[in-house]
Amino acid sequence: MVVCGDDGLAHRLAAELRGVYEEQVTLVVPPAERTVRPPVVGRARAVSAALLDRVVSAAVNRAAGNGTPTAPSEPASGQRTLEAVEATEAVLAEAGVERAAALALVYDDDETNIRAALTARRLNPRLRLVLRLYNRRLGQHIEELLDQAAALATGGTQGDGAASDASTTVLSDADTAAPALAATALVGTSKVVQTDGLLLRAVERLPAEPGGPELPGLPTLALLSANANDPAFADGSEASGEQGPLLLPDAAAVRDAAGRRGSVVLEQVSYSAGPALPAGLGVGMVPSFASLFSRRLRISLAGLVACVFALAVALWLATGIHPLGALYLTLLDLFSINDPAIGSSTDRQILQLLSGLVGLLLLPVLLAAVLEALGTFRGAGALRRPPRGLGGHVVLLGLGKIGTRVLIRLRELNIPVVCVEAGPEARGLAVARRLRVPVVLGDVTQEGVLEAAKIHRAHALLAVTSSDTTNLEAALYARSLRPDLRVVLRLYDDDFATAVYRTLRAAHPEALTRSRSVSHLSAPSFAGAMMGRQILGAIPVERRVLLFAALQVGGHAQLEGKTVGEAFRAGYWRVLALDTGRERQGGSGLVWDLPDTYVLRGSDRVVLAATRRGLAELLRRRRRGGSGA
Secondary structure (H helix, E strand, O other): OEEEEOOHHHHHHHHHHHHOOOOOEEEEEOOOHHHOOOOOOOHHHHHHHHHHHHHHHHHHOOOOOOOOOOOOEOOOOOEEEEEOOOOOHHHHHHHOOOOOOEEEEEOOOHHHHHHHHHHHHHHOOOOEEEEEOOOHHHHHHHHHHHHHHHHHHHOOOOOOHHHHHOOEEEEOHHHHHHHHHHHHOEOOEOEEEEEOOEEEEEEEEOOOOOOOOOOOOOOEEEEOOOOOOOOOOOOOOHHHHHHOOEEOOOHHHHHHOOOOOOEEEEEEEOOOOOOOOOOOOOOOOOOOHHHHOOHHHHHHHHHHHHHHHHHHHHHHHHHOOOHHHHHHHHHHHHOOOOOOOOOOOHHHHHHHHHHHHHHHHHHHHHHHHHHHHHHHOOOOOOOEOOOOOOOOOEEEEOOOHHHHHHHHHHHHOOOOEEEEEOOOOOOOHHHHHHOOOEEEEOOOOOOOHHHHOOHHHOOEEEEOOOOHHHHHHHHHHHHHHOOOOEEEEEOOOHHHHHHHHHHHHHHOOOOOEEEEOHHHHHHHHHHHHHOOOEEEEEEEEOOEEEEEEEEEOOOOOOOOOOEHHHHOEOOOEEEEEEEOOOOOOOOOOEEOOOOOOOEOOOOOEEEEEEEHHHHHHHHHHHHHHOOOO
16 A cells, blocks of 8 residues: 655544555655654554654654655554655656555646646556546546546456446545534534535434433444543543544443433434524524624614604594504605695694605615615625524634635535635635634634624634634633533644543533544545445544444355344444435435345345444455455
């Protein structure tokens, strides 16, 4: 396996392949990579990571030409590190792409990844390619182009034979991490997996009563930590031992944990029916009549309308004419259209003067109302301001790659959002305009910016800027305004994320705080794609990860010919659904109500939940037993 990249995702992915899938990895990084510290994948692997850090440090001190690989190092952990500015043909050849089974190109620049992918496909037509691209439309075309090139070079057709193993998968760390980041900020939804219009929601439930039956249709995916005060201070890390989360437990473990541990269960919801916010908090993003005008203006309008009706009633009582006629004459007097009441009674003349006075007062109020309405309904190219009275919304900080994807996910779930962005040229501003999402422009670390986003009435704060310190500072300031506010932080470094989570949880035990690393959430999907399986999504369970994958049953001795109940292996994998390939009523071809007695055939394609080690074991046994899927 070869991994080429220039940020923390490359290190995380290499560690994932090496530690979970037990693969030999060649890591290609730029000479200036010393500024990016490789993340630690579990406390038990800290020694390997430190050794890798020393290897990279030694390599930095050696001279390296532009695009010319330096002498590779061979650390004891089974990883070879190669330094080069970019993945040129010479670098890829030195990394062993011609003999490799898979290549991951996870540079932060789309053009760099595409250029290297075209070169790698020419060097090895049978190579499995995984590309990190932000532009999804371009990614679809690149997938088709590279798969077609592989099919022609191997003498097959696209999707058949050897060409199927030389597949191309285009992923985005923003797409793979956004569902988890968005879901963490929502009420009742801690994790979300979305594919082909189907939305799956993993919900954390309180400890069940002993002996209580498991609810039908809600398989238990995991048992949460047995202790709120995690011994490793890492929210269910690998070092938590028996106190940490238990993934894919069997029925006996679920019964034993009843009343002591919370659980994570799976729900299927419709694409358009996102989880509702608490009653009385959420409001729609379409501006209501009350949001068009300020409170003072509404009071002024109401007062003037009351005066008009009072004058009409007084005229009716004074003259005895029909009530509608009295209202009509009052309006004529109000707008100075009626003739002077010469020769009429004194009451009629006084009422006409009062109506004219009310008309003078009404003119500036109507002008102010028109100006405010025009300000609310500005053109589509202008940014909207947060509507008055907005509450129960999510305040999203940052509209970069990650923030834009998170914004799209939140709006798909019908969650009201207010965005905060420092720069007027951010790539996500166009998406915010299209979705008619309010945006506050300003430095979030400056006083008054979060107040403008109505943080005091918000339900959650989601800080996903590219700066860890900015996210942390915004979270701390928001906590000073709202101690009970739900806070979700995107933090680059895993160790830093753990330390922040521990401190915030200790300082605000009554409030929900989550810290997430994008590389931590994205790496399992990239690693699974390199192993040749379609990863539908990854759900974080505290600080561990549960994968959802789609695979063909044929060739898997652990699945083929067995019932769904027999195929279940606690702690490793669990078959959840059968992919019929035909869309049923509801827009999905997945059958979720499979009985335990259903026998899995080789032609079946199933969706399963698996731990990283479970999926790795399926892949290893499959590879030893036959050809690739």
